[in-house]
Amino acid sequence: MKNEPLQPLNPSLEGFLEIATEAALSAGAILQSYWGNLESVQEKGRPGDLVTEADAAAEAAVITILKRHFPDHQILAEESGHQGNAISRFLWAIDPLDGTTNYAHQYPFSATSIALLIDGVPQVGVIFDPFHQELFRAAKGLGATLNRKPIQVSKTNTLAQSLLVTGFAYDRRETPDNNYAEFCHLTHLTQGVRRGGSASIDLAYVACGRLDGYWERGLSPWDIAAGIVLVQEAGGQVSAYDQSPLDLSSGRILATNTYLHEALSIELLQIKPLMMKFPAS
Numbered sequence: 700m701k702n703e704p705l706q707p708l709n710p711s712l713e714g715f716l717e718i719a720t721e722a723a724l725s726a727g728a729i730l731q732s733y734w735g736n737l738e739s740v741q742e743k744g745r746p747g748d749l750v751t752e753a754d755a756a757a758e759a760a761v762i763t764i765l766k767r768h769f770p771d772h773q774i775l776a777e778e779s780g781h782q783g784n785a786i787s788r789f790l791w792a793i794d795p796l797d798g799t800t801n802y803a804h805q806y807p808f809s810a811t812s813i814a815l816l817i818d819g820v821p822q823v824g825v826i827f828d829p830f831h832q833e834l835f836r837a838a839k840g841l842g843a844t845l846n847r848k849p850i851q852v853s854k855t856n857t858l859a860q861s862l863l864v865t866g867f868a869y870d871r872r873e874t875p876d877n878n879y880a881e882f883c884h885l886t887h888l889t890q891g892v893r894r895g896g897s898a899s900i901d902l903a904y905v906a907c908g909r910l911d912g913y914w915e916r917g918l919s920p921w922d923i924a925a926g927i928v929l930v931q932e933a934g935g936q937v938s939a940y941d942q943s944p945l946d947l948s949s950g951r952i953l954a955t956n957t958y959l960h961e962a963l964s965i966e967l968l969q970i971k972p973l974m975m976k977f978p979a980s
């Protein structure tokens with residue numbers, strides 16, 4: 700049986716990028732409007748996993764814009780979950796406020812992250828940090844930009860010269876696979892390992908060369924889908940820790956400027972969990 704030819708995308712990736720940008724800028728304005736004025740900061744489940752009224756308002760704004768343009772697409776949003784036509788090839792992964800802990804403490808390092816996955820593959824990514832007015836955008840085959848100027852990953856090619864970033868998932872008190880050992884080990888081998896508190900900005904910073912590599916576990920697709928497109932389009936590499944193809948549902952990602960990919964993968968694979976004992980909380 701002959702395969703049916705795929706229909707051309709309507710709109711094009713540029714068109715999707717424009718709508719995602721409109722949605723991210725609109726969310727950013729909402730995040731700025733709630734800044735320092737939060738009435739509700741609640742824990743969602745695990746200690747430290749916060750949600751505020753700004754998360755909800757920004758998410759609603761993004762979804763309204765996307766649904767207006769693409770009523771048949773699927774949506775996967777952090778606070779409201781999945782909606783839309785499950786047989787659609789198009790899925791929007793939305794983190795309305797990536798870096799809620801930072802935001803709740805008025806530490807200005809948070810962003811809205813919006814990605815379009817087509818047939819399960821991230822192809823469009825927009826990350827907007829309203830506190831630095833930085834708009835990161837990328838689409839498959841079209842390159843990556845910061846405030847509409849092309850960006851590229853760094854050329855650092857030794858771990859000893861590198862600046863890396865990572866994060867710690869909200870289940871870190873419950874599992875020895877909490878990334879503490881990896882953090883210590885790589886802090887020792889590099890010029891430093893940052894913990895930004897916003898996975899999407901971490902990836903955007905790898906894409907624009909401020910950071911040379913990023914790894915983390917315990918993530919959700921909305922945290923990383925947009926950043927994946929950015930890193931790939933800026934000349935970087937994205938995979939599982941062992942360099943096999945990334946599985947978004949694994950929650951684990953290794954993203955680098957390409958030059959450091961193998962070296963960082965080798966280090967990550969040899970680290971044994973640090974079995975730290977904690978006082979009862």
Ligand code: IPD
Binds near residue numbers: 748797865868896917
């Ligand atoms: C979190 C941030 C953080 C990462 C956590 C994420 P949130 O997202 O991206 O950097 O370490 O694993 O859950 O909860 O602020 O949207």
Ligand code: CA
Binds near residue numbers: 794796
């Ligand atoms: Ca997030």
Ligand code: CA
Binds near residue numbers: 795797
């Ligand atoms: Ca979030």
